[in-house]
Amino acid sequence: MPPVARWPVVRWTGAGTLLLLLLAFPLVFTQPHPRHVVITIFLFAMLAQAWNLLAGYCGQISLGHAVFFGAGAYTSTLLGKYFDLSPWIGMVVGAVVAVAVSQLIGYPVFRLRGHYFAIATIAVGEIVNTLMINWDWAGGARGLFVPIKRPDSLANLQFHQSKQNYYYIALGLLLLAFWITRKVEVSRMGYYLRAIREDQDAAASLGIPVAAYKQRAMALSAALTALGGSFYAQYILFIDPDSVFPTALSILICLVAVLGGIGTLWGPLIGAAILIPLGEWTRIYFGGTGKAVDLLIYGALIMLVSVIQPGGIMALAQRGRRRTG
Amino acid sequence: MPVATMLLDVRGVTKRYGGLVANSNISFQVGYGELVGIIGPNGAGKSTLFDLVTGFQPADKGQVLLEGESVTRLRPDEISRRGVARTFQKLKPFTQMTVVENVMVGAFQKTTVPARARREAMEALDRVGLADKAEAHARVLSTGQRKRLELARALATQPRLLLLDEVTGGVDQRSIPALVDLVRRLHGEGASLIVIEHNMSVIMGISQRIVALNLGEVIADGPPAVVGRDPRVVEAYLGQAYVA
Numbered sequence: 001m002p003p004v005a006r007w008p009v010v011r012w013t014g015a016g017t018l019l020l021l022l023l024a025f026p027l028v029f030t031q032p033h034p035r036h037v038v039i040t041i042f043l044f045a046m047l048a049q050a051w052n053l054l055a056g057y058c059g060q061i062s063l064g065h066a067v068f069f070g071a072g073a074y075t076s077t078l079l080g081k082y083f084d085l086s087p088w089i090g091m092v093v094g095a096v097v098a099v100a101v102s103q104l105i106g107y108p109v110f111r112l113r114g115h116y117f118a119i120a121t122i123a124v125g126e127i128v129n130t131l132m133i134n135w136d137w138a139g140g141a142r143g144l145f146v147p148i149k150r151p152d153s154l155a156n157l158q159f160h161q162s163k164q165n166y167y168y169i170a171l172g173l174l175l176l177a178f179w180i181t182r183k184v185e186v187s188r189m190g191y192y193l194r195a196i197r198e199d200q201d202a203a204a205s206l207g208i209p210v211a212a213y214k215q216r217a218m219a220l221s222a223a224l225t226a227l228g229g230s231f232y233a234q235y236i237l238f239i240d241p242d243s244v245f246p247t248a249l250s251i252l253i254c255l256v257a258v259l260g261g262i263g264t265l266w267g268p269l270i271g272a273a274i275l276i277p278l279g280e281w282t283r284i285y286f287g288g289t290g291k292a293v294d295l296l297i298y299g300a301l302i303m304l305v306s307v308i309q310p311g312g313i314m315a316l317a318q319r320g321r322r323r324t325g
Numbered sequence: 326m327p328v329a330t331m332l333l334d335v336r337g338v339t340k341r342y343g344g345l346v347a348n349s350n351i352s353f354q355v356g357y358g359e360l361v362g363i364i365g366p367n368g369a370g371k372s373t374l375f376d377l378v379t380g381f382q383p384a385d386k387g388q389v390l391l392e393g394e395s396v397t398r399l400r401p402d403e404i405s406r407r408g409v410a411r412t413f414q415k416l417k418p419f420t421q422m423t424v425v426e427n428v429m430v431g432a433f434q435k436t437t438v439p440a441r442a443r444r445e446a447m448e449a450l451d452r453v454g455l456a457d458k459a460e461a462h463a464r465v466l467s468t469g470q471r472k473r474l475e476l477a478r479a480l481a482t483q484p485r486l487l488l489l490d491e492v493t494g495g496v497d498q499r500s501i502p503a504l505v506d507l508v509r510r511l512h513g514e515g516a517s518l519i520v521i522e523h524n525m526s527v528i529m530g531i532s533q534r535i536v537a538l539n540l541g542e543v544i545a546d547g548p549p550a551v552v553g554r555d556p557r558v559v560e561a562y563l564g565q566a567y568v569a
Contacts, residue, residue, distance in 0.1 A: 197421075198422065204402045204405070206405060206482055
């Protein structure tokens with residue numbers, strides 16, 4: 001084993017180098033497509049990190065996170081469309097709406113444990129999706145165009161000339177998600193969430209208000225997810241229930257985190273860095289066959305991970321480090 | 326405000342599971358600094374009684390008073406924060422966390438500062454003789470070590486009353502004396518304890534008072550020597566061999 005004191009140095013140097021590379025990326029890759037792929041990686045890494053807070057640390061597997069994503073996307077878009085409100089304000093309001101929704105959902109659903117909780121979140125996701133399809137004021141099934149603003153500016157959160165600014169905003173959101181997760185991880189809340197994941201009765205016997213902490217984890221997770229949703233709306237400039245509320249999105253968020261390794265800080269980023277380009281690649285090469293092929297590959301990957309290494313790629317890396325260390 | 330002379334006062338608690346009466350009108354008290362042993366055959370209602378006192382099960386009838394205040398309707402975490410800690414018969418370590426992290430979860434009840442929680446956790450581990458395993462994962466511990474871990478975790482909450490469910494259950498013979506010494510030492514330091522235990526020589530040796538349960542009812546309550554000779558206890562649980 002190398003001296004323990006060296007690890008933080010190695011880790012921080014590694015993280016610093018990675019950050020510099022990510023900052024330099026759009027300066028080297030000026031074409032839209034590579035930038036788009038990395039923006040999508042950032043977005044999904046961020047969403048998976050938000051999901052990870054609730055599912056990975058607190059052990060509450062949600063398969064309905066699209067609800068919060070959609071809440072963010074719809075809130076900022078509707079506020080922009082009907083009240084001409086800045087998307088930045090819309091983003092914050094979207095997060096607040098998502099938190100409110102999460103607490104409403106959480107109150108009854110957190111009484112359920114394990115698989116029953118996961119099933120209930122799928123049901124909630126489907127209900128919200130159906131409601132949105134039928135809500136005409138919010139665009140119904142036709143969806144909504146985000147009002148186009150000129151000129152390109154940070155204040156408008158719209159950039160029609162280049163993806164570079166979107167890139168840095170997505171990176172900023174990802175860093176925010178990482179920072180919050182890290183803060184939670186090393187604080188009392190992080191210990192409490194993990195204790196709840198491991199054994200709720202033991203956690204309660206040590207004085208942890210289990211329901212309250214689940215609600216807090218859910219609120220934090222929902223708020224971050226909603227930020228991602230608002231960003232998505234401003235980036236794609238069109239949303240409909242099918243793109244921001246589908247169960248497939250909830251599952252993809254979950255897959256990214258599971259593949260990378262849930263309950264770890266770096267898992268979501270690693271998962272997104274593998275799954276998103278893979279999705280792009282399969283879309284390009286098997287595009288004509290519809291989306292079934294990438295889903296087949298996702299499915300095969302998840303089966304592979306759960307059979308070989310249920311802890312995800314992070315666990316594999318840790319095992320490798322122990323062996324060589 | 327009435328001054329409570331008793332730390333714990335259990336008044337006529339009853340718990341039914343369908344047709345089965347797990348606890349029937351049970352009353353007993355625990356004084357400050359006292360070590361009360363609870364004995365009884367399997368199914369006598371010992372663990373149910375712990376669940377009622379710590380809020381894991383609601384009592385159908387009766388009251389639980391802690392220092393004169395009712396805790397009957399409180400949640401387990403609320404009762405814990407009022408100073409009642411417990412261990413479980415079926416051990417519940419946080420297996421994905423290290424030993425010291427397990428105990429920190431308990432220590433966080435009194436502080437939000439991780440460094441302080443860690444220091445207090447180390448002290449608790451030291452008290453139970455598990456300090457050398459602090460950085461090990463909880464899942465690699467033996468049963469005896471897990472019992473110590475749960476004890477340290479409970480101690481880290483700085484409880485006023487400690488409920489131990491089966492100190493020596495499932496532990497190999499060689500490890501029993503050290504665990505018993507540990508409980509005796511905690512009591513010697515002034516802790517108030519209720520201990521469920523099947524090993525008669527252990528419980529008779531450490532308890533100041535014994536409460537014997539059978540079929541959900543208290544059949545004897547008194548000093549070990551008296552309870553050990555009580556004909557009803559002998560018949561229900563100990564068997565004639567123990568007396569002879």
